Amino acid sequence: MSKSNFTRRGLLKTSAMAGAALAMPTYLRAAAHSGFTNAPGESTVTLGFNVPQTGAYADEGADELRAYQLAVEHLNGEGDGGMLNTFTSKVLDGTGILGRKVEYVTGDTQTNSDAARASARSMIEKDGAIMITGGSSSGVAIAVQGLCQDAGVIFMAGLTHSNDTTGKDKRANGFRHFFNTEMSGRALAPILEANYGSDRKAYHLTADYTWGWSQENSMKTYTEDLGWETVNTVLTPVGAGDFSSYIAPVAQSGADVLILNHYGGDMVNSLTQAVQFGLRNLEANGKNFEIVVPLFSRLMARGAGDSIKGIFGSTNWHWSLQDEASQAFVRSFGTKYGFPPSQAAHTCYVQTLLYADAVTRGGSFNPCAVAEALEGFEFDGMGNGPTLYRAEDHQCFKDVLVVKGKENPTSEFDLLEIVEITPRDVVTYPVDHPDFQGGSLGSCNPGA
Amino acid sequence: MESFIIQILNGLDKGSAYALIALGLTLIFGTLGVVNFAHGALFMIGAFCAVTLGRLLTLSHEVLDPSRTDFLGNPAMVKVPYIYDIFGPELGATIIDWTVPLSILFAIPVMILVGVVMERGLIRHFYKRPHADQILVTFGLAIVLQEIIKAFYGANPIPTPAPQAFTGSFDFGVLLGFDPFTVIYPYWRLIYFVFSVVIIAAVFAFLQFTTFGMVVRAGMADRETVGLLGINIDRRFTLMFGLAAAVAGLAGAMYTPINSPNYHMGMDFLVLSFVVVVVGGMGSLPGAVLAGFLLGILQSFASMSAVIETIPGINQVVIYLVAIIILLTRPRGLMGRKGVMED
Numbered sequence: 005m006s007k008s009n010f011t012r013r014g015l016l017k018t019s020a021m022a023g024a025a026l027a028m029p030t031y032l033r034a035a036a037h038s039g040f041t042n043a044p045g046e047s048t049v050t051l052g053f054n055v056p057q058t059g060a061y062a063d064e065g066a067d068e069l070r071a072y073q074l075a076v077e078h079l080n081g082e083g084d085g086g087m088l089n090t091f092t093s094k095v096l097d098g099t100g101i102l103g104r105k106v107e108y109v110t111g112d113t114q115t116n117s118d119a120a121r122a123s124a125r126s127m128i129e130k131d132g133a134i135m136i137t138g139g140s141s142s143g144v145a146i147a148v149q150g151l152c153q154d155a156g157v158i159f160m161a162g163l164t165h166s167n168d169t170t171g172k173d174k175r176a177n178g179f180r181h182f183f184n185t186e187m188s189g190r191a192l193a194p195i196l197e198a199n200y201g202s203d204r205k206a207y208h209l210t211a212d213y214t215w216g217w218s219q220e221n222s223m224k225t226y227t228e229d230l231g232w233e234t235v236n237t238v239l240t241p242v243g244a245g246d247f248s249s250y251i252a253p254v255a256q257s258g259a260d261v262l263i264l265n266h267y268g269g270d271m272v273n274s275l276t277q278a279v280q281f282g283l284r285n286l287e288a289n290g291k292n293f294e295i296v297v298p299l300f301s302r303l304m305a306r307g308a309g310d311s312i313k314g315i316f317g318s319t320n321w322h323w324s325l326q327d328e329a330s331q332a333f334v335r336s337f338g339t340k341y342g343f344p345p346s347q348a349a350h351t352c353y354v355q356t357l358l359y360a361d362a363v364t365r366g367g368s369f370n371p372c373a374v375a376e377a378l379e380g381f382e383f384d385g386m387g388n389g390p391t392l393y394r395a396e397d398h399q400c401f402k403d404v405l406v407v408k409g410k411e412n413p414t415s416e417f418d419l420l421e422i423v424e425i426t427p428r429d430v431v432t433y434p435v436d437h438p439d440f441q442g443g444s445l446g447s448c449n450p451g452a
Numbered sequence: 453m454e455s456f457i458i459q460i461l462n463g464l465d466k467g468s469a470y471a472l473i474a475l476g477l478t479l480i481f482g483t484l485g486v487v488n489f490a491h492g493a494l495f496m497i498g499a500f501c502a503v504t505l506g507r508l509l510t511l512s513h514e515v516l517d518p519s520r521t522d523f524l525g526n527p528a529m530v531k532v533p534y535i536y537d538i539f540g541p542e543l544g545a546t547i548i549d550w551t552v553p554l555s556i557l558f559a560i561p562v563m564i565l566v567g568v569v570m571e572r573g574l575i576r577h578f579y580k581r582p583h584a585d586q587i588l589v590t591f592g593l594a595i596v597l598q599e600i601i602k603a604f605y606g607a608n609p610i611p612t613p614a615p616q617a618f619t620g621s622f623d624f625g626v627l628l629g630f631d632p633f634t635v636i637y638p639y640w641r642l643i644y645f646v647f648s649v650v651i652i653a654a655v656f657a658f659l660q661f662t663t664f665g666m667v668v669r670a671g672m673a674d675r676e677t678v679g680l681l682g683i684n685i686d687r688r689f690t691l692m693f694g695l696a697a698a699v700a701g702l703a704g705a706m707y708t709p710i711n712s713p714n715y716h717m718g719m720d721f722l723v724l725s726f727v728v729v730v731v732g733g734m735g736s737l738p739g740a741v742l743a744g745f746l747l748g749i750l751q752s753f754a755s756m757s758a759v760i761e762t763i764p765g766i767n768q769v770v771i772y773l774v775a776i777i778i779l780l781t782r783p784r785g786l787m788g789r790k791g792v793m794e795d
Contacts, residue, residue: 239760253458277638
């Protein structure tokens with residue numbers, strides 16, 4: 005007859021310990037604790053895709069999510085492999101990452117910094133995500149990047165265009181493939197000079213948040229370098245809807261160019277209304293009045309309809325690029341979903357492959373090993389030509405596209421035409437550029 | 453002087469939308485005593501009536517065009533609207549071009565139906581509940597409605613242009629003796645202002661000069677007595693809810709060329725419209741219209757760069773400042789009945 009050691013006090017103690025262990029975030033549990041946050045098990049690894057699934061950028065978020073799902077398929081050896089076939093680094097072989105099948109969880113940023121941090125935290129703490137990626141706003145990207153730095157996971161930014169993401173708010177655990185407002189300014193200025201001359205007077209309408217300020221500053225700097233005069237800069241509230249009060253005074257301001265530092269719904273509304281107010285038919289200072297939209301998004305441009313025709317802007321990537329890598333991605337994405345990918349989808353897809361590649365080359369999921377593998381990494385075959393992940397600020401340097409709203413689109417996707425592929429050298433700025441000062445990368449945090 | 457005139461025009465144009473939404477809100481509050489936070493959603497649904505009609509008119513069949521390729525390099529399938537087959541390409545294209553004005557005819561029955569279903573199905577259960585309950589349930593309903601719209605139409609704005617004939621701008625400068633192109637204003641915004649004045653006048657005429665309107669006004673003044681006379685006032689009030697929904701819907705449908713509609717556009721107007729109602733006087737129809745135009749003009753002037761430079765951020769708070777001042781000094785609003793909100 006055996007004697008049981010089961011006592012009331014022992015049961016209570018065991019229950020309390022088990023409860024505390026279960027309540028503990030995954031990355032703090034002993035089983036997963038291998039020197040860094042959320043070390044994966046032997047069979048699977050979990051990535052966290054944090055995209056706007058609700059709110060004004062939900063369509064862009066949905067496109068990002070499609071791209072992530074495609075990337076996961078390709079990493080796991082499903083589908084046609086997409087850009088894995090064109091990527092110059094050849095360490096990814098379709099067997100997941102370091103032999104582990106890639107799984108994913110998703111979060112909804114709601115394009116709101118607090119919501120985005122909460123969903124990223126949940127994916128890290130509850131779902132064991134080892135890397136967070138995604139987003140469609142600089143405010144969100146900066147907020148989530150800070151959280152990932154503190155939690156000890158890698159953040160591969162999605163669509164974020166403000167200089168600050170890899171400027172004053174850069175972090176050692178954060179990496180950006182997307183271009184920024186400085187690069188837009190550098191790429192656009194020569195095209196604006198060639199088309200509109202060097203004697204122009206510009207009026208800026210600017211979205212009143214980090215990206216808008218950054219975009220205005222870059223455009224102001226580079227157009228003034230051309231000899232343009234800045235007549236006025238006006239901040240507009242995000243989501244203003246009706247911009248008539250801001251647009252109506254432009255015609256009498258003495259300006260002959262309106263620069264709309266707006267994105268998303270604001271861009272759609274302000275551009276549509278500027279055209280309605282007849283600005284494009286105006287003659288000012290003896291010249292045709294022109295409008296410039298520094299950051300174009302095809303998904304958003306669709307909302308502006310005919311108003312975008314002939315308007316110059318810049319973009320990170322466009323599905324009509326004819327290089328082998330872009331075509332491979334468009335084929336994969338288009339076959340699966342029935343329409344071409346957006347620039348947001350492209351950057352998210354590339355970021356996922358780049359992360360997987362860095363883990364494989366570094367031989368570890370440890371964020372510090374991943375960061376080391378990404379820093380200074382030169383690659384090609386991802387649709388942007390030869391690209392460098394600069395070690396000093398974790399910003400990708402690659403060609404930038406200057407685009408123009410197409411006059412005679414042949415389909416609902418054919419809205420922008422590429423007028424110039426600005427070479428990487430032209431858009432590369434020094435590490436100590438004044439607009440990127442005020443913060444430091446700090447050191448990599450492996451967490452745990 | 454030119455800036456002054458432009459901001460007046462802007463204010464009248466903004467005020468048109470505020471006045472139309474506030475008019476509907478006031479009708480509902482005055483007749484049913486309900487604070488309807490779903491009214492912005494009705495404005496948004498009206499806008500999507502125009503979008504829906506546009507999609508119906510452009511329903512297409514696909515024809516293979518071997519001379520063109522799609523984005524994957526396959527032979528392109530070109531969409532040909534059925535309406536071209538029925539009326540011919542020329543008339544078909546004209547009908548599609550006139551989608552927004554035509555959507556008025558589409559929106560009226562749809563919005564009345566939506567309003568009646570909303571009132572009978574949900575809101576009537578909250579007549580005797582506190583205003584806080586009404587606000588919660590109608591706000592919840594607004595969120596549900598906008599999520600439904602988002603599920604069907606996506607989150608991005610959808611371009612819904614005005615007919616080609618009205619896409620240009622009118623040069624007021626020349627008319628007023630100024631230099632050309634100094635005071636220009638889009639045709640469609642002028643049409644929107646005239647349209648809103650006509651709708652407002654029609655609502656007032658309906659209430660003032662029809663027997664139905666007379667009963668409704670009597671019911672607004674003393675519901676119990678009208679009921680004792682054997683008149684089914686509830687049925688009339690339900691129809692008034694439908695009418696208020698139609699007014700909001702028409703305001704939304706005609707607004708689509710000004711702002712490409714998106715699922716959130718109702719919320720953008722809702723809070724401002726409530727402020728308009730409070731400033732005008734809860735339950736006062738002329739007050740709602742007057743306050744709508746006044747606050748529209750005020751907001752326009754506050755958005756002038758010279759004003760913003762002097763008082764940064766004033767454009768975003770000016771309407772609320774006015775509301776605070778009105779609530780402190782004259783709680784019943786500009787034209788509210790004595791005693792309302794003055795307890």
